[in-house]
Amino acid sequence: MLNLLNTYINSPLDQFEIRVFLGFVSPFFDLSCLSFTTFSLYALIVFIVIVGGLNLLTTNNDKIVGSRWYVSQEAMYDTILNMVKGQIGGKYWGYYFPLVYTFFIFIFTANLISMIPYSFALSAHLVFVVSLSTIIWLGATITGLYKHGLIFFSLFVPTGTPLALVPLLVLIELLSYFARAISLGLRLSANIIAGHLLLLILGGLVLSLMSVSYIYFIFGFIPLAAILAILCLEFAIAVIQSYVWSILTSSYLKDALYLH
Amino acid sequence: MIAKRCLSTLIPPKIVSAKNLGSAPNAQRISQVVQFYKSLPQGAAPAYKPSGPIGKYKAKYFDGDNASGKPLLHLALFVLGMGYSMEYYFHLRHHKGGAEH
Amino acid sequence: MPQLVPFYFLNQLTYGFLLITVLLVLFSQFFLPRILRLYVSRLFISKL
Numbered sequence: 001m002l003n004l005l006n007t008y009i010n011s012p013l014d015q016f017e018i019r020v021f022l023g024f025v026s027p028f029f030d031l032s033c034l035s036f037t038t039f040s041l042y043a044l045i046v047f048i049v050i051v052g053g054l055n056l057l058t059t060n061n062d063k064i065v066g067s068r069w070y071v072s073q074e075a076m077y078d079t080i081l082n083m084v085k086g087q088i089g090g091k092y093w094g095y096y097f098p099l100v101y102t103f104f105i106f107i108f109t110a111n112l113i114s115m116i117p118y119s120f121a122l123s124a125h126l127v128f129v130v131s132l133s134t135i136i137w138l139g140a141t142i143t144g145l146y147k148h149g150l151i152f153f154s155l156f157v158p159t160g161t162p163l164a165l166v167p168l169l170v171l172i173e174l175l176s177y178f179a180r181a182i183s184l185g186l187r188l189s190a191n192i193i194a195g196h197l198l199l200l201i202l203g204g205l206v207l208s209l210m211s212v213s214y215i216y217f218i219f220g221f222i223p224l225a226a227i228l229a230i231l232c233l234e235f236a237i238a239v240i241q242s243y244v245w246s247i248l249t250s251s252y253l254k255d256a257l258y259l260h
Numbered sequence: 261m262i263a264k265r266c267l268s269t270l271i272p273p274k275i276v277s278a279k280n281l282g283s284a285p286n287a288q289r290i291s292q293v294v295q296f297y298k299s300l301p302q303g304a305a306p307a308y309k310p311s312g313p314i315g316k317y318k319a320k321y322f323d324g325d326n327a328s329g330k331p332l333l334h335l336a337l338f339v340l341g342m343g344y345s346m347e348y349y350f351h352l353r354h355h356k357g358g359a360e361h
Numbered sequence: 362m363p364q365l366v367p368f369y370f371l372n373q374l375t376y377g378f379l380l381i382t383v384l385l386v387l388f389s390q391f392f393l394p395r396i397l398r399l400y401v402s403r404l405f406i407s408k409l
Contacts, residue, residue, distance in 0.1 A: 117344075
């Protein structure tokens with residue numbers, strides 16, 4: 001019965017599939033990195049929503065009292081400003097505020113757009129997200145080395161360590177420092193992948209349950225309500241993960257800037 | 261906030277004290293201040309005229325008291341329609357009537 | 362997983378980092394200073 005609606009989906013992983021819409025061919029260079037794909041399309045949508053929808057359209061014609069839309073922008077500005085100020089603090093926090101704000105607003109918008117059905121999750125693409133987190137980590141490390149020179153390595157020895165324990169602790173701290181590069185991106189990506197997969201698998205199960213007969217169709221609303229609850233949880237995760245990403249980015253920057 | 265903004269905060273403090281007004285070193289400055297206040301536009305602010313489809317959309321859903329959550333709904337419907345039509349074009353039309361491949 | 366097809370890695374990185382860079386420039390040059398100027402002008406007309 002429900003197959004008439006063309007709701008057939010091959011595999012739960014199909015939602016992450018990238019397709020090429022517009023490819024460029026040259027006999028001399030490999031231009032596949034420039035081809036317009038699903039990823040580029042949704043990157044463009046996120047760009048238009050952030051720049052156009054959230055910033056250009058909401059200005060309320062330069063009035064001193066913003067509209068309700070601009071209040072949301074001010075609320076996000078204040079939240080991230082206070083977070084960066086609290087996390088980084090000191091003399092330099094202002095320099096890194098636009099960076100952290102950009103990450104926050106990008107991940108926030110990309111996550112929320114990916115919650116629309118038949119949409120595409122930008123932040124579920126491990127390669128992109130982990131590259132981003134690795135570059136943040138690398139940039140923070142270079143900043144620390146540039147600012148402090150060799151004293152930067154005192155980051156790996158917690159204060160008040162007995163001398164005998166120092167080699168072991170340096171090893172552990174070094175490991176945990178290197179793990180940051182991957183864990184920052186993996187945390188976001190794995191959460192988004194798991195959420196989308198869970199919703200699609202459960203939705204497929206309920207769909208096949210409800211299409212058996214009319215009795216099952218009526219009783220199928222009970223698991224559907226549970227899926228609705230999980231959907232609300234996924235919205236919360238989408239918002240929380242963007243905040244977690246920006247809070248961790250600022251805490252890594254603080255470690256590099258001030259060493260403990 | 262409006263109630264606190266009384267007249268004294270709008271007038272520059274040097275003008276308020278009347279005895280400084282005539283003195284020679286301040287005459288130049290005062291004339292500049294007068295020039296500045298003369299060049300400011302007077303009367304009520306001109307009403308904003310929306311133009312073009314984006315301007316009209318902005319005036320209808322974003323400005324002032326018209327601000328509402330409807331643009332979010334429009335975005336969701338747009339992305340849903342686009343995603344479904346892509347899914348239909350690439351996958352679903354090959355499975356019409358529940359056929360497997 | 363389809364997001365681990367190596368053919369698209371460079372494509373994702375190109376467009377992703379292009380997006381992040383453009384957003385960073387726009388935010389640090391235009392949008393965030395705009396909010397700051399709005400706050401400053403509110404301060405000027407109410408307290409100063």
